[in-house]
Structure formats: C-alpha cells, structure tokens
Amino acid sequence: MRTYKPKDNVQAKAYYTDRFWVAPQVPKSDVAEDAVFAADLEALKSKFDIKDAYIQVEQMVVYINPCDNFEVIKFMRDELEYTQLSELSAIDWIAKSNQFEIFYQMLSMKKRKRVRIKMFINNGEAVNSVEKLFRSADWSEREMYDMFGIVANGHPFMKRILMPYDWQGFPLLKTYPLEGDEFAAWYEVDKIYGKEARDIIGPELRDTARVDRYDSERFARLGFEIPYGAEVKDDAAPTVQSYQEEGGVFMIKKFDKETSVVIDDPQR
Amino acid sequence: MQVKNRLTPFFENITFDRDDNELILNFGPQHPSAHGQLRLMLHLQQEMIVKAHPDIGYLHRGMEKMAENMIYNEFMPTTDRMDYIASSSNNYGFALAVEKLIGLEVPRRAKVIRMMLLEINRLMSHLFWLATTALDIGAMTVFLFAFREREYLMDIIEGYCGARLTHAAIRIGGVPLDIQDTFIAQLKAFLDKLPQNIKDYEDLLDSNRIWRMRMEGVGHISTEMALSWGCTGPMLRASGVAWDIRKEEPYELYDEVKFDVPYSDKGDNFARYRIYMEEMRQSAKILYQTIDMYEETVKNNQTELMAHAPQYISAPKLDIMTQNYSLMQHFVLVTQGMRPPVGEVYVATESPKGELGYYINSQGGPYPYRLKLRAPSFWHTGILTDLLPGHYIPDVVSIIGTTNIVFGEVDR
Incomplete structure (x- = not known):
C-alpha cells in the first residue's frame, strides 16, 4: 500500500519522531510580572475584549477579536505610545482549525517594549486594513494578501506585491508545495513561448537539485553520465572530462589525466 | 484610425484619450x-x-517558504542571500532568534567574535553604500576609494570564513571557528587607517558643490512619516529619532561597549549621508573595544565557542571524534535537525540597514512552522511611494541611493 500523505499540509515533515517524545514549551509568564505591560493590558481591557494575554520571550502577546483590530491598534498608537508597526503577517492553521492567525508586531520607543497583537480569522474572511494608521501596513497587507490570499478591507491598492499580478495560488499556504503547483510549472513556458509550445518545452522543473533516489539506473553514474531521459546502456563510453581552455589556464599547464602521475606516498 | 505599417505599432481598439502632459x-x-x-x-x-x-518582486525567491521546508541549521546559509552586502548580520539575527527560542546562553568568546563580525559587516555595508551612492551621483573617486577599503575588510572576513560575500560565519549557539592569527593585526591596521580614510571621503564630498546640491534638502522624511512607514536604522535616525537597537535593547555585549548613536533632525539625504559617515566612526570605536575584550577572553582562557546544549547543538569536533554519545547526537542533529520548543519569538537586531527582525513560530518540529523575515529595506522601498512625488527625476537617483535598499532583502 502506498503511504498516506496528508494533502492539507505538504511542507517538509520530520520523518522520524520518537513515540515518547514530548515537545517542550517556551515558557510563558503572567503579564502582571511586568509593570509596564500590566498597565498597558489594563488599559486595553477597559476598552476591548481581550481573549488571552501573556509574556513570552520578553514580549507581551495579546489575543483580540478580529473585528477590533483597527480600534485596538489605533488605541495602542495614540494612547499607549506604540508608535511603530514593525511587522504584520499571518500563520496558516487551515489544516488544524480552518483559520488564519494574524499578528501585528508593535514597538514603543518610549517604553522600549514590544507587543504582539494576535487574532484568529476564519478561512475566507477579510480583515480590516490598518493602512490608515500606519502606512507601513500598505505593503505588509499586500504581502499578506499575496502570500495567503487574506484580503484587507479598506486597503487602497489590494494587489499582489511580490508575485506577478496574474499569478494564481497563494505560495505560503501549507497546501502549496515548495516547488510550485501545476500553474507554476507552466507559467513561464506559457508566458514566453505560448501555450502551443508546451509539448516541445515541457513543464518547468523548479527543484533543480532533485535527485530521484529510487532511480537505481541513472543514479550515481559518475564518470559515465548520460543525458536525462536517455536509455542506460551497459557499455556506455566514459564521459570526456578536460579543461575548457584549449591552451591551458594562465600559469597552469593543461591537465591531462592520462599523462599525469598520482603520488600515493604521503611521506614522499 | 491608425495606418498600419512596420514602423509604428498598430493598436487595435485602443484610443488614446489622455490629453494632459502626464x-x-x-x-x-x-x-x-x-x-x-x-x-x-x-x-x-x-x-x-x-x-x-x-x-518589487523581481528577486523573490520565497525564503519564508524555503524556511518552512528546511531544518534550522540548513536555513543559515540562505539568510546570507537576504542582505548580501552584510550577510553576517542576517546570520546573526537568525541565530539569535533561535537561541532565544531555545533559551541558550552563548559563550563569551563567541559573543566577542560575533560582535567583531557584525561591526565589520556594518563597515562593509556602509562603505558599499557610500561607494555606490557616490557613483550614482557621479563621484567616481569616492567609489574607488571606498571599494578599496571594503576590500581590506572582505579579506579579513575571507580569512575567517572563506567567503567574501555570503559568509555563513555564525552558527546557532555560537561561532564555528576562532578568529585566525592574523585577524587582530589586520583589523588594527585597517582601523588605524580608517579615520584618515573617512576624512578623505568627507574632504571629497562635504564641500563638493554637486554633492551638496543633490543631497541637501532633497528627499526630506519627517519624523511622523518615518515612524508611520516603519523606517528603522539610519533612515529613522536621520529623521530625528535616536533609536538604535544596539543601545536601547542591547544584545550580545553591546551594553559593555561605549559608542554614540548619531542622529539628525534634518531628515534629508545629506543628513543620512552624515549619519552613515558617523556610524562608521562609531563602528571603529566598537571594534577597538572588542579587540580588547577578545584579548581578555584569551587571558582568562575562555576558549568555548559554541554553547553547551547537547539536545540542540552538536558537541565540539574533538568530542564527536572521541565520544560515542556525542557522535550519535551529532548524527541526529545533522540528519533530523534540532527541535526547538513550542512557542514563538520575534527578535529584532540592528543590521546596517535598520531593524532586521525574525519571527519564528515553532511547533516543536525540526522545521519552523512559520518564519517571517522583517527586512528593513522592504519599507524603505515602500516609502518611495510617498517620498518621490514632488521631486525631479535626478533626485530619484540620490533618494534611492540614500535609502540604502538591497533587493535580496526587499524581495527575500
């Protein structure tokens, strides 16, 4: 029977995990342990519904409702002096709960503190754009859309940013394979040569380092290499190896395998 | 209706209805x-x-996707390809993020070596910036001068790790090698000459009429705009915010060295130029101090270079070759990779371009579940949307120059 491969997450996975192995946790501590964070959290709690909050690796993590994100970030910026939105992106949890986790990484230069605002949205839902608050979100939200397909409502220019405009599929989804999907394999062939050339050129092989380890015939024919797809014959001629430069490289005499001497004795 | 011929392209069903001069x-x-x-x-x-x-997107290689399919140590050489002008600082940011996730303490000598590498990288990056920007403006001599000095630094780095641009000189848990015997002598020789070199550049540029006309008052970024666009590093400091992560949230041994954070409230190209020049001097100051710190570790016989954490980090070579258990650990770590605890971390470091952040979400597996690279140049490119309108075409060149963007980092 063929081994089962989950389709909802095609990323690399550990091929062996001890069955008694329990993953340790990065310690989380209570927000009350840090006075600055505790005050910020109090202020947030008085206005918004906070689902969870803790400190992990010196930074406070706050979970909010996805409908509040604009107001929370506005409050953070105006009242709590978190004047910079360093980063904003999503995490794909579709396989687990059909959700995306969105995080906003904020920095207060006055307090020297960093806070991560997090929220869950369901697959297919949109988020409110915070581009009106931080111009940096303009590009971050476009990148999030480009990579995950999460639309930001109210964004002035919700287009792809890193991938081509006419690309299909969202590369950072866990369902998207590393070497690209069917569309990716034909994208450049279709663009450059046209669809009618597909038969002649063939799909683009994006994983150039790929070695078919089950191919016992073509694998490791060192010195007897054959072109890809050619038939393997037992009496194949050895691959001719020589310097490209006919006259030899400057200062180096042309290396000739036949006439050269190999010195075996390391004590020579 | 157009008349179709071979010289003018024929557009079917297109009317040109713009009547302005745009x-x-x-x-x-x-x-x-x-x-x-x-x-x-x-x-x-x-x-x-x-x-x-x-x-943007012409250099997009999908590093975040690659990271999800690589074990942690495998990803280290890939980070080199982000900001390839100062690749050790990318290595360092990633190593620090994973170390914080695991909770590792790096030996002191490794910390000192890392700081040396980071500051050499900062100097390399700033010299490269000066060279290319000056070349864009038309100052060929400065380009040649700055590249000459950068070459000395690249030689030192090459002696350390064997590579000139893509160093991969830092490992998770420390550094792979001690510095070579000639390192400190070479570095000192370079640093002793550096003040004169910087003075040479400034003599060529500071009172140069062309340079000043194309830099002064051009590309003005206000403090609000810089904060809103997520500007960091010299871009932010030139706009009146004295924020340097090395100073404010010190990592490694930056709290033990003395240095100043230059900043300006002018916000224009010239202010950024002045800050880059001053930062080179400060880097030299830090490097002198790290040389003393290194010599102190030699005196105290602190020879450890990698953290001791058998679950995550391979043992030293001698142990691997002599002890069975170390060899087994090494084999597992190389083939399967380390498995950091479940959790997430965001670590920001001050790379030569600005705040370089790594967000890692680990689910306890050998592959990161999500890795987000926060590259400063991404937003320094984005700000061009708001910065360029109102300027003239020649200003575009000098503004792009002073934003110091590197596309390996923008597109990732």
Whole structure:
C-alpha cells in the first residue's frame, strides 16, 4: 500500500519522531510580572475584549477579536505610545482549525517594549486594513494578501506585491508545495513561448537539485553520465572530462589525466 | 484610425484619450542606479514626479517558504542571500532568534567574535553604500576609494570564513571557528587607517558643490512619516529619532561597549549621508573595544565557542571524534535537525540597514512552522511611494541611493 500523505499540509515533515517524545514549551509568564505591560493590558481591557494575554520571550502577546483590530491598534498608537508597526503577517492553521492567525508586531520607543497583537480569522474572511494608521501596513497587507490570499478591507491598492499580478495560488499556504503547483510549472513556458509550445518545452522543473533516489539506473553514474531521459546502456563510453581552455589556464599547464602521475606516498 | 505599417505599432481598439502632459516613465528594473531589481513607475509632469509606484518582486525567491521546508541549521546559509552586502548580520539575527527560542546562553568568546563580525559587516555595508551612492551621483573617486577599503575588510572576513560575500560565519549557539592569527593585526591596521580614510571621503564630498546640491534638502522624511512607514536604522535616525537597537535593547555585549548613536533632525539625504559617515566612526570605536575584550577572553582562557546544549547543538569536533554519545547526537542533529520548543519569538537586531527582525513560530518540529523575515529595506522601498512625488527625476537617483535598499532583502 502506498503511504498516506496528508494533502492539507505538504511542507517538509520530520520523518522520524520518537513515540515518547514530548515537545517542550517556551515558557510563558503572567503579564502582571511586568509593570509596564500590566498597565498597558489594563488599559486595553477597559476598552476591548481581550481573549488571552501573556509574556513570552520578553514580549507581551495579546489575543483580540478580529473585528477590533483597527480600534485596538489605533488605541495602542495614540494612547499607549506604540508608535511603530514593525511587522504584520499571518500563520496558516487551515489544516488544524480552518483559520488564519494574524499578528501585528508593535514597538514603543518610549517604553522600549514590544507587543504582539494576535487574532484568529476564519478561512475566507477579510480583515480590516490598518493602512490608515500606519502606512507601513500598505505593503505588509499586500504581502499578506499575496502570500495567503487574506484580503484587507479598506486597503487602497489590494494587489499582489511580490508575485506577478496574474499569478494564481497563494505560495505560503501549507497546501502549496515548495516547488510550485501545476500553474507554476507552466507559467513561464506559457508566458514566453505560448501555450502551443508546451509539448516541445515541457513543464518547468523548479527543484533543480532533485535527485530521484529510487532511480537505481541513472543514479550515481559518475564518470559515465548520460543525458536525462536517455536509455542506460551497459557499455556506455566514459564521459570526456578536460579543461575548457584549449591552451591551458594562465600559469597552469593543461591537465591531462592520462599523462599525469598520482603520488600515493604521503611521506614522499 | 491608425495606418498600419512596420514602423509604428498598430493598436487595435485602443484610443488614446489622455490629453494632459502626464508621462509614465519606467525606471528600472535594469537601470544601474535602481540597485538591482527595483522597477519604479513614475508619473511625470514635465520633469516633476506626481506619482510613484515602486514595483518589487523581481528577486523573490520565497525564503519564508524555503524556511518552512528546511531544518534550522540548513536555513543559515540562505539568510546570507537576504542582505548580501552584510550577510553576517542576517546570520546573526537568525541565530539569535533561535537561541532565544531555545533559551541558550552563548559563550563569551563567541559573543566577542560575533560582535567583531557584525561591526565589520556594518563597515562593509556602509562603505558599499557610500561607494555606490557616490557613483550614482557621479563621484567616481569616492567609489574607488571606498571599494578599496571594503576590500581590506572582505579579506579579513575571507580569512575567517572563506567567503567574501555570503559568509555563513555564525552558527546557532555560537561561532564555528576562532578568529585566525592574523585577524587582530589586520583589523588594527585597517582601523588605524580608517579615520584618515573617512576624512578623505568627507574632504571629497562635504564641500563638493554637486554633492551638496543633490543631497541637501532633497528627499526630506519627517519624523511622523518615518515612524508611520516603519523606517528603522539610519533612515529613522536621520529623521530625528535616536533609536538604535544596539543601545536601547542591547544584545550580545553591546551594553559593555561605549559608542554614540548619531542622529539628525534634518531628515534629508545629506543628513543620512552624515549619519552613515558617523556610524562608521562609531563602528571603529566598537571594534577597538572588542579587540580588547577578545584579548581578555584569551587571558582568562575562555576558549568555548559554541554553547553547551547537547539536545540542540552538536558537541565540539574533538568530542564527536572521541565520544560515542556525542557522535550519535551529532548524527541526529545533522540528519533530523534540532527541535526547538513550542512557542514563538520575534527578535529584532540592528543590521546596517535598520531593524532586521525574525519571527519564528515553532511547533516543536525540526522545521519552523512559520518564519517571517522583517527586512528593513522592504519599507524603505515602500516609502518611495510617498517620498518621490514632488521631486525631479535626478533626485530619484540620490533618494534611492540614500535609502540604502538591497533587493535580496526587499524581495527575500
């Protein structure tokens, strides 16, 4: 029977995990342990519904409702002096709960503190754009859309940013394979040569380092290499190896395998 | 109706209904001053830009996707390809993020060596910035001078790790090697000459009429704009915010060294230029102190270079070759990779370009579940949307120059 491969997450996975192995946790501590964070959290709690909050690796993590994100970030910026939105992106949890986790990484230069605002949205839902608050979100939200397909409502220019405009599929989804999907394999062939050339050129092989380890015939024919797809014959001629430069490289005499001497004795 | 011939292209069913003088100019992605792969779509009224639309993605290699499919140590050489002008600082940011996730303490000598590498990288990056920007403006001599000095630094780095650009000189948990015997002598020789070199550049540029005209008052970024656009590093410091992560949230041994954070409230190209020059001096100051710190570790016989954490980090070579258990650990760590605890971390470091952040979400597996690279140049390119309108075409070149964007980092 063929081994089962989950389709909802095609990323690399550990091929062996001890069955008694329990993953340790990065310690989380209570927000009350840090006075600055505790005050910020109090202020947030008085206005918004906070689902969870803790400190992990010196930074406070706050979970909010996805409908509040604009107001929370506005409050953070105006009242709590978190004047910079360093980063904003999503995490794909579709396989687990059909959700995306969105995080906003904020920095207060006055307090020297960093806070991560997090929220869950369901697959297919949109988020409110915070581009009106931080111009940096303009590009971050476009990148999030480009990579995950999460639309930001109210964004002035919700287009792809890193991938081509006419690309299909969202590369950072866990369902998207590393070497690209069917569309990716034909994208450049279709663009450059046209669809009618597909038969002649063939799909683009994006994983150039790929070695078919089950191919016992073509694998490791060192010195007897054959072109890809050619038939393997037992009496194949050895691959001719020589310097490209006919006259030899400057200062180096042309290396000739036949006439050269190999010195075996390391004590020579 | 157009008459179809071989010289003028024939457009079917297209009417040209714009009657204003707006011209759309494609700047790049092949323009030499577009720093690689930036494409700028500029809407022009005469020579003035009314709308700018930076288009990126020409160097997108999907590093975040690659990271999800690589074990942690495997990803280290890939980080080199982000900001390839100062690649050790990318290595360092990643190593620090994973170390914080695991909770590792790095030996002191490794910390000192890392700081040396980071500051050498900062100098390399700033010299490269000066060279290319000066070349874009037309100052060929400065380009040659700065590249000459950068070459000395690259030789030192090459002696350390064997590579000139893509160093991969830092490991998770420490550094792979001690510095070579000639390192400190070479570095000292370089640093002793550096003040004179910087003075040479400044003599060539500071009172140069062309340089000042193209830099002063051009590309003004206000404090609000810089904060809103997520500017960091010299871009932010030139706009009146004295924020340097080395100073404010010190990592490694930056709290033990003395240095100043130059900043300016001018916000224009010239302010950024002044800050880069001053930062080079400060880097030299830090490097002198790290040399003393290194010699102190030699005196105290602190020879450890990698953290001791058998679950995550391979043992030293001698142990691997002599002890069975170390060899087994090493084998598992190389083939399967380390498995950091479940959790997430965001670590920001001050790379030469600005705040370089790594967000890692680990689910306890050997592959990161999500890795987000926060590269400063991404937003320094984005700000061109708001910065360029109102400027003239020649200003575009000097503004792109002083933003110091590197496209390996923008597109990732």
